[in-house]
Amino acid sequence: MAPNEVQDKLQTYFEDNFLYDESMDEIDKDMSLIDNGYIDSTGIIGLVAFLERTFDIKVHDNEIIPENFNTLNNIYSYIGSKVENIIADNNWRVG
Numbered sequence: 001m002a003p004n005e006v007q008d009k010l011q012t013y014f015e016d017n018f019l020y021d022e023s024m025d026e027i028d029k030d031m032s033l034i035d036n037g038y039i040d041s042t043g044i045i046g047l048v049a050f051l052e053r054t055f056d057i058k059v060h061d062n063e064i065i066p067e068n069f070n071t072l073n074n075i076y077s078y079i080g081s082k083v084e085n086i087i088a089d090n091n092w093r094v095g
Contacts, residue, residue: 006055006079010072013050018043029072044069057082 011024018038019027033039039047047069048059057079068078 003076003080006083007076009054010075010079013047013054014038014072017046027072029076031072032070033072034066034070039069047075051079055079055083 014027015024018033027038044064048064051057052059059082063078066074068074
């Protein structure tokens with residue numbers, strides 16, 4: 001799966017579940033989703049279920065930490081580290 005496919009799927013999920021009057025273009029990819037009220041603990045649980053189902057990965061309890069889920073770029077990097085055929089490096093991050 002190509003990085004842009006992962007980004008597209010994640011962005012669609014965010015638009016459908018967390019962004020009601022905003023677009024993804026308005027979200028800084030390094031902004032704290034938790035501190036800025038876009039996602040809460042219940043939202044994280046839903047996001048984890050989505051990631052596991054969509055990308056066929058297992059998210060372990062000890063991996064549900066802000067370093068993996070606090071920003072869009074953290075989430076992209078986390079998925080990249082879990083999914084085969086995705087290189088999780090700085091070229092993969094969203095600008």
